[in-house]
Structure formats: structure tokens, C-alpha cells
Amino acid sequence: MIAQTLSEEQLNEFDRMNGGGRTTTDTFYDFLVRCVLSEDDLKNLEMKPNKKYLGPICEGTMGEIFGPRGIGKTWLRDAIAYCLTRKLNLGPFISNEPAGVLIVDGEMSLNLLKDRRILSEHLPATIKPLDIISNEYLYCSGNPVINLSDPLWRDAFLELIKETSSRWDVIIFDNLSSFLPGIKENDQESWAPINGFFLQLKWMGKAVIFIHHAGKSGDQRGTSGREDQLDFVLKLTLPAGHDPADGCKFDAMLTKSRSLTGAEAAPFTFEIVEHENGGLTWAVTNQRESRKEIIIALLGNGVSQKSISDLMRVDKAYVCRTRTAAIKQKLLNDSGTGFTAIGSLKYGGFDVEKYVS
Structure with a gap:
């Protein structure tokens, strides 16, 4: 041979x-x-168990967060970073131990990056470091901006991560398109070296998250092969009846998760709200509970099950089960087409017009 x-x-x-x-x-x-x-x-073979940081984000994992332009992906990115560095839960995602975070930002202005720090104003002190590499700061400092399609840039990141050793446990790239100029998103061959780079970071024990845009269909843009190596995928969508006046508010759902099941993998609604002491913070609600309440309110106002299924983007069977349970709980009348007195008190005040208009 x-x-x-x-x-x-x-x-x-x-x-x-x-x-x-x-x-x-x-x-x-x-x-x-x-x-x-x-x-x-x-x-x-002696292997250390992987550290669990926050929900699906663990040592040596790779994940994607994607949603339409302008939905608020960067707000969620910052909330995740604050939860990681301060050991805070994020809705159903449980924090097991703090993690150092490096955010690599491709397109947000420095002024906006500074303004967004308002989210941390009323939070506990950091336990692990949170650092940022900004394309705009690189440019304003007379340096070239990051291009991950260039192997020299990928090598530079690998060298930086090795030199900083344990400072950063989680690396977030926001967003993918801004770091890959000229790359055809539908070309799996073009994605291969980028995927190899992220895998190297993963094998170095880092949790790698990249943020990406959704296409017109609502799914992530580009090659479907991008998901093959991922440990989790978090999809962001606008809630039914969303009013732009509500500001940053969206539904988040794990469409792929290798580590989470049950309640911790449940979809949730994320929104930016005013803090009681001034400034801004985030709020997370259980999407299944709020969805169920909206369905009961719609049923009580005489909206058909088929229309509710279309409006809420849920199976007809789920609407039927919710209706049956609400009848048993004496929230709806026997036909399930109107409120009982108890149901009217509890759900009659819901603004259903924004869902049916």
C-alpha cells in the first residue's frame, strides 16, 4: 500500500x-x-462534561438565531449576552453558570451600540466579561473591516481566541450577511469553509452563535445545508395581530434543539418594555399560555375555529382542544361560541379587534 x-x-x-x-x-x-x-x-476516554450556560447554549455548541429584518434580533442578542454574563434566566431558558461573551458586530453604529447599553442599567453586576468587536470601530480606527470569506480573517479570529484562552465562552456573530460580502447565500460550497471555521471554534470548546436574516418565506435565507451542523436554531416571528406601535415584540421558537426538551424548549414571546425605575428592560412571556388565552377570547367573541386557526397559525385540533377545555372550565357556553359570566369577566376585556382586522 x-x-x-x-x-x-x-x-x-x-x-x-x-x-x-x-x-x-x-x-x-x-x-x-x-x-x-x-x-x-x-x-x-476521559472527557469533561460540557458546561451548560443558558438554555440550549452550552460549551462546544453551535446555534443560529434568525428572523426578518427589523424584528429586534439585536435586542435579543444583547439580552442573551447580559443573561450569560450575569447568570440570569431568559424566560424558559435556565442559566446554569455564567459565561464570558464576545459579540462581533457587523453593522450597528457605535452610537446605537452605546445607547443599547441602557438594557443593563438595572441589572446585577457582571460575573464574566462582555466584550465587543465592532466593524464600525475597526473602520473608524483606520483598519479593514471583518470579512470571514477571507481565510486570513478566519485565522486571525482563531489566533485571538487561542490567545485569550478562557476569557470568552460564547462568541456571537451579528450578522452573517455583513461578514460574508460577495458570498452566494444559496451556494453550499461557498458556505463550507465558513462552516469549517465555526466548527473549529466549537471544537475549541466555544459556544458559537450566528445571527441571520429570514427570507420572504419566513425561513432563513440561503442554503439549507447551513443547519446540518447546528445544535440549535431559534426562529423569530411577529406575533399574530402585531401592531408596529407595540415596538420590539416577537415570538421565539426553537425549530431545532439537541439538548432541550419539555418546558425549557417551549416557545416564548420577547419584548422590550419600560423599566419601572426608568430606562428599558425586556419581558418574556410563555407563548403557549398567552396564545391559549387569545384563542379563548376569540372563541368567546364568536370567531370560528377555522378563522382562529388561520389567524393564530395553529392547528385546528389545538383550537378544538382549547375550546373543549374552556367549556369544561365554564369559561365558554356549551356550544363554545360565547362567554359564560365567568369567562366574560376573565377574557371579555381582551382586544380581539387587532387579531381579526
């Missing part, structure tokens, strides 16, 4: 992936021979 040695280009790529340590006589065959694990080897 002849085992061909690696070309210089392949050796350089090996260095990039592994930080050196190869020799000119290494072959792919040598790598395979050295890394075959027997069943007993695997059983006795």
Missing part, C-alpha cells in the same frame, strides 16, 4: 486547523491510524 504524503497546501491547512504539530511525512493514513478508538478506548 502506498500512502501519499500531504501537499504543502494540505499541510498548511492542517496547521490552520490544528495549530501545527505535523511533519512533512504525515499522511492522511497516519492520521486515521493514530485516531482509531476501540470500544474500550471510547469507554475509558
Whole structure:
């Protein structure tokens, strides 16, 4: 058997992936021979359990948050960063231990980045660091801006992460399009080296999150192959009956999660609200509960089950189950088409016009 040695280009790529340590006589065959694990080897392999930070965000995971333009993805990004660095829960996402965070921001102005710090005004002190790399700050400082399609930029990030060691546990790239100029989003081949870069960060023990735009269909833009390596995907959508005057308010749902099930994986509604002591904060509500209440209010106002299914974007069976339960609880009349006295007191004040208009 002849085992061909690696070309210089392949050796350089090996260095990039592994930080050196190869020799000119290494072959792919040598790598395979050295890394075959027997069943007993695997059983006795000493591995530290991955740290759990916040909900689906764990050590060595990779995730995506996507939604339409202007929905408020960056507000959620900041709330997640504050929860990670201060060990705070975020709705159904439970905080297990604090994590240092690096936000890599591709397009927000420095003024707006500063203004958004208002969210932290009434929060506890940080436990772990929160740092930001801003494309605008790079540009204003006379430096080139980040382009992750360039292997030199990817190498620079890998070197930075290695040098800073344990300072950052979670790295958030916001947003994907701003860091990949000229890349065709539907081309899986163009995505391959970017995916390899994120995987390297993941294998270094970092949790990697990238933020992306949704297309006209509501799904993420670009190749579906982007999701293959992801541990979680959080999809953001506008709630039924949303009024732009409500400001930043959206529904969040995990469409993919390898680590969460049950209540912690439940969809939720996120919104930016005024803090009682001035400034802004965020509020998270259980989407299933609020959705159920809206359905009961619509039923009590005589809206048909089919119309409710269309308006609320839920299965007809879910509407039917909610109606049956509300009848049993004496909230709706026997036909399920109007309120009882109790139901009217509890749900009669709901503004259903914004859902049916």
C-alpha cells in the first residue's frame, strides 16, 4: 500500500486547523491510524462534561438565531449576552453558570451600540466579561473591516481566541450577511469553509452563535445545508395581530434543539418594555399560555375555529382542544361560541379587534 504524503497546501491547512504539530511525512493514513478508538478506548476516554450556560447554549455548541429584518434580533442578542454574563434566566431558558461573551458586530453604529447599553442599567453586576468587536470601530480606527470569506480573517479570529484562552465562552456573530460580502447565500460550497471555521471554534470548546436574516418565506435565507451542523436554531416571528406601535415584540421558537426538551424548549414571546425605575428592560412571556388565552377570547367573541386557526397559525385540533377545555372550565357556553359570566369577566376585556382586522 502506498500512502501519499500531504501537499504543502494540505499541510498548511492542517496547521490552520490544528495549530501545527505535523511533519512533512504525515499522511492522511497516519492520521486515521493514530485516531482509531476501540470500544474500550471510547469507554475509558476521559472527557469533561460540557458546561451548560443558558438554555440550549452550552460549551462546544453551535446555534443560529434568525428572523426578518427589523424584528429586534439585536435586542435579543444583547439580552442573551447580559443573561450569560450575569447568570440570569431568559424566560424558559435556565442559566446554569455564567459565561464570558464576545459579540462581533457587523453593522450597528457605535452610537446605537452605546445607547443599547441602557438594557443593563438595572441589572446585577457582571460575573464574566462582555466584550465587543465592532466593524464600525475597526473602520473608524483606520483598519479593514471583518470579512470571514477571507481565510486570513478566519485565522486571525482563531489566533485571538487561542490567545485569550478562557476569557470568552460564547462568541456571537451579528450578522452573517455583513461578514460574508460577495458570498452566494444559496451556494453550499461557498458556505463550507465558513462552516469549517465555526466548527473549529466549537471544537475549541466555544459556544458559537450566528445571527441571520429570514427570507420572504419566513425561513432563513440561503442554503439549507447551513443547519446540518447546528445544535440549535431559534426562529423569530411577529406575533399574530402585531401592531408596529407595540415596538420590539416577537415570538421565539426553537425549530431545532439537541439538548432541550419539555418546558425549557417551549416557545416564548420577547419584548422590550419600560423599566419601572426608568430606562428599558425586556419581558418574556410563555407563548403557549398567552396564545391559549387569545384563542379563548376569540372563541368567546364568536370567531370560528377555522378563522382562529388561520389567524393564530395553529392547528385546528389545538383550537378544538382549547375550546373543549374552556367549556369544561365554564369559561365558554356549551356550544363554545360565547362567554359564560365567568369567562366574560376573565377574557371579555381582551382586544380581539387587532387579531381579526
